[in-house]
Amino acid sequence: MKKNLKSDIPRKTIYRLSVYLRCLQRLKVNKIRTVSSEALAKAAQVKSTQLRKDLTYFGQFGTRGLGYDVEQLSVMMGDLLGTTSLQPVILVGVGNLGLALLSYHGFEQEGFEIIAAFDSDSQRKRTKCRIPIFPMEDLAQMIADQGVKMAILTVPAPEAQEVANQLIGHGIVGILNFAPIMLHVPEEVMVNNVNLAMELENLSYFIQQ
Amino acid sequence: MKKNLKSDIPRKTIYRLSVYLRCLQRLKVNKIRTVSSEALAKAAQVKSTQLRKDLTYFGQFGTRGLGYDVEQLSVMMGDLLGTTSLQPVILVGVGNLGLALLSYHGFEQEGFEIIAAFDSDSQRKRTKCRIPIFPMEDLAQMIADQGVKMAILTVPAPEAQEVANQLIGHGIVGILNFAPIMLHVPEEVMVNNVNLAMELENLSYFIQQ
Numbered sequence: 462m463k464k465n466l467k468s469d470i471p472r473k474t475i476y477r478l479s480v481y482l483r484c485l486q487r488l489k490v491n492k493i494r495t496v497s498s499e500a501l502a503k504a505a506q507v508k509s510t511q512l513r514k515d516l517t518y519f520g521q522f523g524t525r526g527l528g529y530d531v532e533q534l535s536v537m538m539g540d541l542l543g544t545t546s547l548q549p550v551i552l553v554g555v556g557n558l559g560l561a562l563l564s565y566h567g568f569e570q571e572g573f574e575i576i577a578a579f580d581s582d583s584q585r586k587r588t589k590c591r592i593p594i595f596p597m598e599d600l601a602q603m604i605a606d607q608g609v610k611m612a613i614l615t616v617p618a619p620e621a622q623e624v625a626n627q628l629i630g631h632g633i634v635g636i637l638n639f640a641p642i643m644l645h646v647p648e649e650v651m652v653n654n655v656n657l658a659m660e661l662e663n664l665s666y667f668i669q670q
Numbered sequence: 671m672k673k674n675l676k677s678d679i680p681r682k683t684i685y686r687l688s689v690y691l692r693c694l695q696r697l698k699v700n701k702i703r704t705v706s707s708e709a710l711a712k713a714a715q716v717k718s719t720q721l722r723k724d725l726t727y728f729g730q731f732g733t734r735g736l737g738y739d740v741e742q743l744s745v746m747m748g749d750l751l752g753t754t755s756l757q758p759v760i761l762v763g764v765g766n767l768g769l770a771l772l773s774y775h776g777f778e779q780e781g782f783e784i785i786a787a788f789d790s791d792s793q794r795k796r797t798k799c800r801i802p803i804f805p806m807e808d809l810a811q812m813i814a815d816q817g818v819k820m821a822i823l824t825v826p827a828p829e830a831q832e833v834a835n836q837l838i839g840h841g842i843v844g845i846l847n848f849a850p851i852m853l854h855v856p857e858e859v860m861v862n863n864v865n866l867a868m869e870l871e872n873l874s875y876f877i878q879q
Binding site: 472475476478479480482483504505506541542543544548550557558560561562564565568571572573610611613634635636637641642643645651653655656657658659660661662663664665666667668669 | 681684685687688689691692713714715750751752753757759766767769770771773774777780781782819820822843844845846850851852854860862864865866867868869870871872873874875876877878
Protein backbone atom coordinates (compact mmCIF):
# COMPACT_ATOMS: atom_id res chain seq x y z
CA MET A 462 0.00 0.00 0.00
CA LYS A 463 2.78 2.40 1.00
CA LYS A 464 4.37 2.01 -2.40
CA ASN A 465 1.29 3.05 -4.35
CA LEU A 466 0.53 5.95 -2.09
CA LYS A 467 4.03 7.33 -2.04
CA SER A 468 3.84 9.56 -5.08
CA ASP A 469 0.48 10.97 -3.99
CA ILE A 470 1.66 12.20 -0.60
CA PRO A 471 2.83 15.83 -0.61
CA ARG A 472 6.37 16.43 0.52
CA LYS A 473 5.06 18.89 3.11
CA THR A 474 3.02 16.15 4.71
CA ILE A 475 6.17 14.08 5.11
CA TYR A 476 7.94 17.04 6.75
CA ARG A 477 5.03 17.40 9.12
CA LEU A 478 5.24 13.68 9.94
CA SER A 479 8.81 14.36 11.06
CA VAL A 480 7.54 17.15 13.29
CA TYR A 481 4.79 14.96 14.74
CA LEU A 482 7.31 12.21 15.39
CA ARG A 483 9.49 14.65 17.36
CA CYS A 484 6.52 15.80 19.40
CA LEU A 485 5.57 12.19 20.15
CA GLN A 486 9.14 11.44 21.23
CA ARG A 487 8.95 14.31 23.71
CA LEU A 488 5.66 12.95 25.04
CA LYS A 489 7.27 9.53 25.49
CA VAL A 490 10.16 11.07 27.43
CA ASN A 491 7.56 12.67 29.68
CA LYS A 492 5.82 9.27 30.08
CA ILE A 493 2.60 10.47 28.42
CA ARG A 494 0.83 7.50 26.82
CA THR A 495 -2.07 8.98 24.88
CA VAL A 496 -2.55 12.32 23.19
CA SER A 497 -5.54 14.02 21.61
CA SER A 498 -5.30 15.31 18.05
CA GLU A 499 -5.79 18.83 19.40
CA ALA A 500 -2.87 18.54 21.83
CA LEU A 501 -0.55 16.94 19.27
CA ALA A 502 -1.52 19.54 16.67
CA LYS A 503 -0.83 22.34 19.12
CA ALA A 504 2.61 20.96 19.97
CA ALA A 505 3.41 20.69 16.26
CA GLN A 506 1.99 24.16 15.60
CA VAL A 507 -0.50 23.02 12.98
CA LYS A 508 -4.30 23.04 12.95
CA SER A 509 -5.86 19.86 14.24
CA THR A 510 -7.76 19.52 10.94
CA GLN A 511 -4.34 19.50 9.22
CA LEU A 512 -3.02 16.82 11.55
CA ARG A 513 -6.05 14.61 11.01
CA LYS A 514 -5.83 15.12 7.26
CA ASP A 515 -2.12 14.22 7.25
CA LEU A 516 -2.79 11.03 9.17
CA THR A 517 -5.53 9.90 6.80
CA TYR A 518 -2.85 9.28 4.16
CA PHE A 519 -1.66 6.43 6.31
CA GLY A 520 -4.96 4.84 7.29
CA GLN A 521 -6.92 5.11 10.50
CA PHE A 522 -5.17 5.92 13.78
CA GLY A 523 -6.62 6.72 17.17
CA THR A 524 -9.84 5.93 18.95
CA ARG A 525 -12.60 8.50 19.19
CA GLY A 526 -12.59 10.02 22.64
CA LEU A 527 -9.34 8.33 23.66
CA GLY A 528 -6.90 10.03 21.31
CA TYR A 529 -3.78 8.46 19.86
CA ASP A 530 -1.57 5.89 21.49
CA VAL A 531 1.79 7.70 21.65
CA GLU A 532 3.95 4.57 21.37
CA GLN A 533 1.91 3.01 18.55
CA LEU A 534 1.76 6.21 16.53
CA SER A 535 5.50 6.90 16.84
CA VAL A 536 6.48 3.36 15.81
CA MET A 537 4.16 3.65 12.81
CA MET A 538 5.68 6.99 11.80
CA GLY A 539 9.22 5.73 12.28
CA ASP A 540 8.39 2.79 9.99
CA LEU A 541 6.88 5.08 7.40
CA LEU A 542 9.87 7.39 7.46
CA GLY A 543 12.26 4.46 7.32
CA THR A 544 14.13 5.52 10.45
CA THR A 545 13.30 2.59 12.72
CA SER A 546 16.65 1.00 11.91
CA LEU A 547 19.92 2.92 11.61
CA GLN A 548 20.50 3.91 7.97
CA PRO A 549 23.98 4.27 6.54
CA VAL A 550 24.79 7.62 4.94
CA ILE A 551 27.98 8.86 3.29
CA LEU A 552 29.23 12.43 3.06
CA VAL A 553 31.16 13.80 0.09
CA GLY A 554 33.24 16.96 0.38
CA VAL A 555 35.16 17.49 3.61
CA GLY A 556 35.53 21.28 3.61
CA ASN A 557 34.42 23.47 6.51
CA LEU A 558 30.78 22.59 6.27
CA GLY A 559 31.41 18.90 5.59
CA LEU A 560 33.76 18.62 8.55
CA ALA A 561 31.18 20.39 10.70
CA LEU A 562 28.50 17.93 9.74
CA LEU A 563 30.86 15.04 10.48
CA SER A 564 31.34 16.34 13.99
CA TYR A 565 27.64 17.00 14.45
CA HIS A 566 26.15 14.26 16.62
CA GLY A 567 22.52 15.01 15.90
CA PHE A 568 22.03 12.46 13.14
CA GLU A 569 22.42 9.20 15.00
CA GLN A 570 19.65 9.89 17.46
CA GLU A 571 17.46 10.32 14.41
CA GLY A 572 18.20 7.02 12.73
CA PHE A 573 21.10 7.94 10.44
CA GLU A 574 24.75 7.01 10.67
CA ILE A 575 27.41 8.71 8.58
CA ILE A 576 29.61 5.68 7.98
CA ALA A 577 32.27 7.30 5.80
CA ALA A 578 33.33 10.58 4.20
CA PHE A 579 34.99 11.13 0.84
CA ASP A 580 37.14 13.90 -0.54
CA SER A 581 39.17 14.37 -3.71
CA ASP A 582 41.91 15.99 -1.65
CA SER A 583 43.77 13.30 0.24
CA GLN A 584 45.27 15.98 2.50
CA ARG A 585 41.90 16.07 4.13
CA LYS A 586 42.29 12.68 5.78
CA ARG A 587 42.35 14.56 9.06
CA THR A 588 43.08 12.47 12.08
CA LYS A 589 40.91 14.47 14.47
CA CYS A 590 37.76 13.39 12.67
CA ARG A 591 36.10 10.31 14.20
CA ILE A 592 34.61 9.31 10.82
CA PRO A 593 37.10 7.87 8.30
CA ILE A 594 37.81 9.98 5.20
CA PHE A 595 38.48 8.10 1.96
CA PRO A 596 39.60 9.13 -1.53
CA MET A 597 36.92 9.30 -4.21
CA GLU A 598 38.20 6.10 -5.79
CA ASP A 599 36.76 4.12 -2.89
CA LEU A 600 33.26 5.48 -3.37
CA ALA A 601 31.81 2.70 -5.56
CA GLN A 602 33.08 -0.09 -3.32
CA MET A 603 31.76 1.48 -0.11
CA ILE A 604 28.31 2.16 -1.57
CA ALA A 605 28.04 -1.41 -2.87
CA ASP A 606 29.45 -3.11 0.24
CA GLN A 607 27.37 -1.19 2.75
CA GLY A 608 24.21 -0.86 0.69
CA VAL A 609 24.27 2.93 1.01
CA LYS A 610 21.35 4.78 -0.58
CA MET A 611 21.77 8.29 0.79
CA ALA A 612 24.56 10.84 0.51
CA ILE A 613 25.21 14.29 1.95
CA LEU A 614 26.82 16.50 -0.68
CA THR A 615 29.04 19.29 0.66
CA VAL A 616 31.38 19.90 -2.26
CA PRO A 617 31.83 23.37 -3.84
CA ALA A 618 29.15 24.37 -6.36
CA PRO A 619 31.30 23.93 -9.51
CA GLU A 620 31.95 20.27 -8.64
CA ALA A 621 28.53 19.37 -7.31
CA GLN A 622 26.88 18.18 -10.53
CA GLU A 623 29.78 15.93 -11.49
CA VAL A 624 30.01 14.40 -8.03
CA ALA A 625 26.22 13.92 -7.98
CA ASN A 626 26.46 12.07 -11.30
CA GLN A 627 29.11 9.77 -9.82
CA LEU A 628 27.03 9.10 -6.72
CA ILE A 629 23.95 8.30 -8.77
CA GLY A 630 26.00 6.10 -11.09
CA HIS A 631 27.10 4.07 -8.08
CA GLY A 632 23.57 3.60 -6.77
CA ILE A 633 22.79 6.58 -4.51
CA VAL A 634 19.10 7.52 -4.79
CA GLY A 635 18.77 10.26 -2.16
CA ILE A 636 21.01 13.35 -1.94
CA LEU A 637 20.99 16.01 0.74
CA ASN A 638 22.60 18.81 -1.24
CA PHE A 639 24.34 21.74 0.46
CA ALA A 640 25.97 23.07 -2.71
CA PRO A 641 24.20 26.24 -3.87
CA ILE A 642 23.20 24.89 -7.28
CA MET A 643 20.18 23.06 -8.62
CA LEU A 644 21.29 19.53 -9.46
CA HIS A 645 20.00 17.79 -12.57
CA VAL A 646 19.15 14.22 -11.63
CA PRO A 647 17.09 11.36 -13.06
CA GLU A 648 13.46 11.23 -11.99
CA GLU A 649 13.96 8.31 -9.59
CA VAL A 650 16.57 10.22 -7.55
CA MET A 651 15.43 12.53 -4.75
CA VAL A 652 17.35 15.70 -3.92
CA ASN A 653 16.65 17.85 -0.87
CA ASN A 654 18.46 21.17 -0.96
CA VAL A 655 19.75 22.92 2.13
CA ASN A 656 20.99 26.37 1.32
CA LEU A 657 21.82 28.29 4.46
CA ALA A 658 22.37 31.58 2.68
CA MET A 659 18.98 31.25 1.02
CA GLU A 660 17.35 30.69 4.40
CA LEU A 661 18.92 33.92 5.66
CA GLU A 662 17.85 35.71 2.50
CA ASN A 663 14.31 34.53 2.98
CA LEU A 664 14.29 35.79 6.58
CA SER A 665 15.86 39.01 5.44
CA TYR A 666 13.04 39.63 3.01
CA PHE A 667 10.32 39.16 5.56
CA ILE A 668 11.87 41.26 8.30
CA GLN A 669 12.39 44.31 6.11
CA GLN A 670 10.31 47.22 7.22
CA MET B 671 4.33 49.19 -2.34
CA LYS B 672 6.65 46.46 -1.13
CA LYS B 673 5.31 46.86 2.39
CA ASN B 674 1.69 46.28 1.46
CA LEU B 675 2.47 43.36 -0.76
CA LYS B 676 4.73 41.60 1.69
CA SER B 677 2.15 39.54 3.51
CA ASP B 678 0.52 38.43 0.26
CA ILE B 679 3.65 36.94 -1.26
CA PRO B 680 4.03 33.21 -0.58
CA ARG B 681 7.21 32.17 1.19
CA LYS B 682 7.91 29.74 -1.65
CA THR B 683 7.98 32.63 -4.11
CA ILE B 684 10.65 34.31 -2.01
CA TYR B 685 12.72 31.11 -2.00
CA ARG B 686 12.41 30.94 -5.76
CA LEU B 687 13.56 34.58 -5.99
CA SER B 688 16.74 33.46 -4.22
CA VAL B 689 17.16 30.73 -6.80
CA TYR B 690 16.58 33.14 -9.69
CA LEU B 691 19.08 35.55 -8.18
CA ARG B 692 21.71 32.79 -8.08
CA CYS B 693 21.03 31.89 -11.69
CA LEU B 694 21.32 35.55 -12.70
CA GLN B 695 24.63 35.84 -10.85
CA ARG B 696 25.98 32.90 -12.83
CA LEU B 697 24.84 34.57 -16.07
CA LYS B 698 26.64 37.75 -15.03
CA VAL B 699 29.84 35.82 -14.37
CA ASN B 700 29.50 34.43 -17.88
CA LYS B 701 28.98 37.96 -19.23
CA ILE B 702 25.46 37.23 -20.48
CA ARG B 703 23.43 40.44 -20.51
CA THR B 704 19.89 39.38 -21.33
CA VAL B 705 17.97 36.19 -20.67
CA SER B 706 14.59 34.91 -21.83
CA SER B 707 12.06 33.76 -19.25
CA GLU B 708 12.30 30.26 -20.72
CA ALA B 709 16.08 30.12 -20.28
CA LEU B 710 16.00 31.56 -16.75
CA ALA B 711 13.17 29.21 -15.78
CA LYS B 712 15.09 26.23 -17.11
CA ALA B 713 18.21 27.20 -15.15
CA ALA B 714 16.11 27.54 -12.00
CA GLN B 715 14.27 24.29 -12.74
CA VAL B 716 10.81 25.83 -12.67
CA LYS B 717 8.20 26.20 -15.40
CA SER B 718 8.39 29.49 -17.28
CA THR B 719 4.76 30.19 -16.34
CA GLN B 720 5.84 29.90 -12.70
CA LEU B 721 8.74 32.31 -13.22
CA ARG B 722 6.51 34.86 -14.92
CA LYS B 723 3.90 34.51 -12.20
CA ASP B 724 6.52 35.01 -9.48
CA LEU B 725 7.81 38.16 -11.13
CA THR B 726 4.34 39.69 -11.42
CA TYR B 727 4.34 40.12 -7.63
CA PHE B 728 7.02 42.74 -8.12
CA GLY B 729 5.63 44.64 -11.06
CA GLN B 730 6.61 44.43 -14.71
CA PHE B 731 10.07 43.28 -15.78
CA GLY B 732 11.45 42.48 -19.19
CA THR B 733 10.61 43.54 -22.69
CA ARG B 734 8.62 41.26 -24.96
CA GLY B 735 10.95 39.62 -27.43
CA LEU B 736 14.10 40.90 -25.70
CA GLY B 737 13.88 39.06 -22.41
CA TYR B 738 15.15 40.31 -19.07
CA ASP B 739 18.13 42.55 -18.47
CA VAL B 740 20.34 40.37 -16.25
CA GLU B 741 21.95 43.25 -14.34
CA GLN B 742 18.70 45.15 -13.78
CA LEU B 743 16.77 42.08 -12.65
CA SER B 744 19.47 40.98 -10.22
CA VAL B 745 19.79 44.42 -8.61
CA MET B 746 16.01 44.51 -8.21
CA MET B 747 15.94 41.08 -6.61
CA GLY B 748 18.85 41.93 -4.32
CA ASP B 749 16.95 45.02 -3.21
CA LEU B 750 13.78 43.04 -2.63
CA LEU B 751 15.62 40.41 -0.61
CA GLY B 752 17.46 43.05 1.36
CA THR B 753 20.88 41.65 0.50
CA THR B 754 22.27 44.55 -1.51
CA SER B 755 24.15 45.80 1.54
CA LEU B 756 25.94 43.53 4.02
CA GLN B 757 23.61 42.66 6.89
CA PRO B 758 24.90 42.00 10.40
CA VAL B 759 23.90 38.65 11.90
CA ILE B 760 24.73 37.13 15.29
CA LEU B 761 25.02 33.46 16.16
CA VAL B 762 24.04 32.02 19.54
CA GLY B 763 25.31 28.62 20.69
CA VAL B 764 28.89 27.73 19.82
CA GLY B 765 28.70 23.93 19.89
CA ASN B 766 29.81 21.75 16.98
CA LEU B 767 27.25 23.05 14.56
CA GLY B 768 27.61 26.66 15.68
CA LEU B 769 31.37 26.53 15.34
CA ALA B 770 30.98 24.97 11.91
CA LEU B 771 28.75 27.77 10.75
CA LEU B 772 31.21 30.33 12.10
CA SER B 773 33.94 28.81 9.97
CA TYR B 774 31.68 28.56 6.93
CA HIS B 775 32.54 31.33 4.49
CA GLY B 776 29.45 31.04 2.34
CA PHE B 777 27.42 33.77 4.02
CA GLU B 778 29.41 36.86 3.20
CA GLN B 779 29.22 36.38 -0.54
CA GLU B 780 25.48 36.34 -0.06
CA GLY B 781 25.15 39.62 1.81
CA PHE B 782 25.37 38.49 5.43
CA GLU B 783 28.10 38.98 7.96
CA ILE B 784 28.21 37.08 11.24
CA ILE B 785 29.62 39.88 13.41
CA ALA B 786 29.66 38.06 16.74
CA ALA B 787 28.86 34.78 18.44
CA PHE B 788 27.49 34.18 21.93
CA ASP B 789 27.63 31.25 24.29
CA SER B 790 26.68 30.70 27.93
CA ASP B 791 29.86 28.66 28.40
CA SER B 792 32.80 31.04 28.59
CA GLN B 793 35.14 28.08 27.99
CA ARG B 794 34.03 28.30 24.41
CA LYS B 795 35.89 31.51 23.74
CA ARG B 796 38.07 29.48 21.41
CA THR B 797 40.96 31.32 19.95
CA LYS B 798 40.99 29.47 16.63
CA CYS B 799 37.67 31.04 15.65
CA ARG B 800 38.00 34.23 13.57
CA ILE B 801 34.68 35.56 14.89
CA PRO B 802 34.70 36.82 18.50
CA ILE B 803 32.69 34.80 21.04
CA PHE B 804 31.02 36.73 23.84
CA PRO B 805 29.15 35.76 27.02
CA MET B 806 25.35 35.99 26.90
CA GLU B 807 25.44 39.10 29.10
CA ASP B 808 26.79 41.13 26.16
CA LEU B 809 23.89 40.19 23.88
CA ALA B 810 21.64 43.21 24.47
CA GLN B 811 24.45 45.73 24.00
CA MET B 812 25.68 44.18 20.75
CA ILE B 813 22.20 43.97 19.22
CA ALA B 814 21.48 47.59 20.11
CA ASP B 815 24.89 48.98 19.09
CA GLN B 816 25.06 47.20 15.74
CA GLY B 817 21.39 47.33 14.84
CA VAL B 818 21.24 43.56 14.48
CA LYS B 819 17.90 42.13 13.36
CA MET B 820 18.78 38.53 12.54
CA ALA B 821 20.17 35.69 14.62
CA ILE B 822 21.28 32.14 13.93
CA LEU B 823 20.22 29.88 16.79
CA THR B 824 22.38 26.80 17.34
CA VAL B 825 21.80 26.06 21.03
CA PRO B 826 20.57 22.65 22.24
CA ALA B 827 16.80 22.06 22.00
CA PRO B 828 16.03 22.41 25.74
CA GLU B 829 17.53 25.92 25.79
CA ALA B 830 16.24 27.14 22.45
CA GLN B 831 12.93 28.66 23.53
CA GLU B 832 14.45 30.61 26.40
CA VAL B 833 17.29 31.94 24.27
CA ALA B 834 14.82 32.85 21.51
CA ASN B 835 12.78 34.82 24.07
CA GLN B 836 15.91 36.71 25.09
CA LEU B 837 16.82 37.48 21.48
CA ILE B 838 13.33 38.74 20.70
CA GLY B 839 13.29 40.78 23.90
CA HIS B 840 16.45 42.52 22.72
CA GLY B 841 15.03 43.33 19.28
CA ILE B 842 15.81 40.36 17.02
CA VAL B 843 12.99 39.88 14.48
CA GLY B 844 14.36 37.05 12.30
CA ILE B 845 15.70 33.74 13.62
CA LEU B 846 17.34 30.96 11.63
CA ASN B 847 16.67 28.09 14.02
CA PHE B 848 18.75 24.90 13.95
CA ALA B 849 17.41 23.54 17.25
CA PRO B 850 15.02 20.66 16.62
CA ILE B 851 12.01 22.26 18.30
CA MET B 852 9.19 24.50 17.13
CA LEU B 853 9.75 27.92 18.68
CA HIS B 854 6.81 29.94 19.97
CA VAL B 855 7.31 33.54 18.90
CA PRO B 856 5.21 36.69 18.53
CA GLU B 857 3.52 37.20 15.17
CA GLU B 858 5.94 39.90 14.03
CA VAL B 859 8.97 37.62 14.42
CA MET B 860 9.97 35.31 11.55
CA VAL B 861 11.51 31.92 12.22
CA ASN B 862 13.01 29.70 9.51
CA ASN B 863 13.77 26.21 10.72
CA VAL B 864 16.69 24.18 9.43
CA ASN B 865 16.54 20.66 10.71
CA LEU B 866 19.15 18.51 9.03
CA ALA B 867 17.87 15.27 10.50
CA MET B 868 14.39 16.06 9.21
CA GLU B 869 15.80 16.63 5.74
CA LEU B 870 17.40 13.20 5.85
CA GLU B 871 14.19 11.68 7.17
CA ASN B 872 12.26 13.24 4.32
CA LEU B 873 14.71 11.82 1.77
CA SER B 874 14.59 8.49 3.54
CA TYR B 875 10.83 8.31 3.15
CA PHE B 876 10.90 8.97 -0.56
CA ILE B 877 13.70 6.56 -1.43
CA GLN B 878 12.14 3.58 0.33
CA GLN B 879 11.24 0.84 -2.05
